[in-house]
Amino acid sequence: MSEPVYIIGVGRTDFRRNLRKKGKTIRNLIVEAGAAAIADAGIEPSAIGAAMVGNFAAGLFAHQLHLGAFAAEIDPALRGLPTMHVEAACASGGVAVLSGARQIMGGLSDVVLVIGVEQQKTMPPQEGSEVLSAAADYSEERATYGDFLFPKLFARIAQVYAERYGLSEEQLAKVAVKNIAHAHLNPLAQMREADLTLERARVASDANPIIAPPLKVSDCSQITDGAAALVLCSESFFRKLRPRHASRLRGFGHTTDYLSLERKEIPSFPIAAKAAAQAYAMAGIGPQEIDGAEVHDCFSISEIVQYELLGFAAAGGGVALLESGATALPSGRCPVNAGGGLVGDGHPVGATGVRQVVEAHQQLTGQAGARQIAGAKHFLTCNIGGSFTTTVVTIWEGAQGVT
Known part of the structure; x- marks a missing residue:
């Protein structure tokens, strides 16, 4: 990596x-x-x-675009700042993180603020599902699958997986039960008070x-x-500031x-798996x-x-x-979605990739509270x-040499 990139501050909202x-x-x-995040970094805006x-999809969910302008409202010192709105469906947050990191790696900025955001509770679920369908091949797949397109697409993935390797509804349920249990340890998780037993999750x-x-x-x-x-x-900025808590982008x-x-x-x-191979x-x-890892458990x-595809298990394993x-x-050995994941913590679409990295930073700096992974040195997000x-896919490590 041409220029090391550090996280020196994080922030998030209550997803409930x-x-x-x-x-x-x-x-x-x-x-x-x-x-x-700025306050946590302890820097001047x-x-x-x-x-x-x-x-x-703020233009559809909230009738609002041109979101970079709202960064200026964080503090008057940010007025005049160059900003960029990044969209890549549910990976918008992850791509925004990489866009910020590349600004630093390219020597364009010493300090970059990255924000992921979504306001989805603005319409009934079926209308919201229609908005989310824009992340698929809408003109072709909407005609094939109909309403609630994304659950049907991932159901198709589950069906193919089951045909090839075997998969029960109880095994699927164990993912949700685990992640809801993890959410109970996260004071800002959407489902922190949810009660989900294996029996409730596996039986319709x-x-x-x-x-x-x-x-x-x-x-x-x-x-x-x-x-x-x-x-x-x-x-260079990291060395001058010498923050108390920091993590570094490893790959x-x-x-x-x-x-x-x-x-x-x-x-x-295999194309998704290629991103993991690049990161490693x-x-x-x-x-x-x-x-530890935060992965995209949309389903x-x-x-x-x-x-x-991340190499934690062999094909079918x-x-x-x-x-x-x-x-x-x-x-x-490697807790996944300790913060609750998308099922437990929540899935504000454009914010999810950034929230995953916030969790990585908190885990690597010992700030994860009741969900802390003991001795975490390397953390992955997908x-x-x-x-x-x-x-x-990003891989982070705790920064060394800070006081």
Whole structure:
């Protein structure tokens, strides 16, 4: 990596809130998360040289675009800042993080503010599902699959996986149960007070209906309002500031596949796996050296597939890894989605990739509280857009030499 990139501050909002009911808008989310990250970094806002805003569909959900302008409302010193709105469906946040990191790596800025944001609780679920369908190949796949397009796309992935390797509804349910249990340890998680037992998750009922066989409501991520933010900086700025808590980008990968699911290789997704290979190669480490991970569990099957494409398990071995307890707190070898993931913490689409990196930083700096992974040295995030269309994998490590 030409120029090391550090995280020196993070912030996020409470994902359980409904902004519309509180009379607030996406503007408030951007300002709250951004201000929290700057305060956490302990820097003057005037030190920031650029800002990235990751967002998927604010123009449809909230009738608001031109989101970079709201960065100026965090502090008057940010007025005049160059900003960029980054969109890559559910990977918008991850791509925003890489866009900010590349500003530093390219020597364009010493300090970059990255914010991911989405306000989704602005319309009924079916209308919201229609907005999310824009992340698929809408003109072709909407005609084939109909309403609630994304649950049906991931149900298709689950069906192919089951045909090839075997997969039960109880095994899918174990992903959701694990991640809801992890959310209980996260004071800002959307589902921190949810009660989900394995029996409730594996059996279809009025409270947990099948939405697209074999997926039930409990297999699906949340509809969420939220934002997360990072302050990234260069090595020279890091050395001058000498922050108390910092983490460093060790490696990353970023790939884009065909938009339509049926044009991809299900369930191996080699283009997505290529992003992981890029990240490991840049970091100079392998899957066995990852101490914790945040993966994109938009649906329960998604987490199982990512165990395999990230190299945590061999092809067809994801279920066995899950059932071994290796990915669960408190004693798993590599806890996955310790913050609750998309199922437990929430999925404000444009914020998710940034929120994953916030979790990485907190884990690596010992600030994760009750969900802390003991001795975590290397942490991986995997942010997916569409049906494994855009994939962003990052690997982080605790920064050395800080006081």
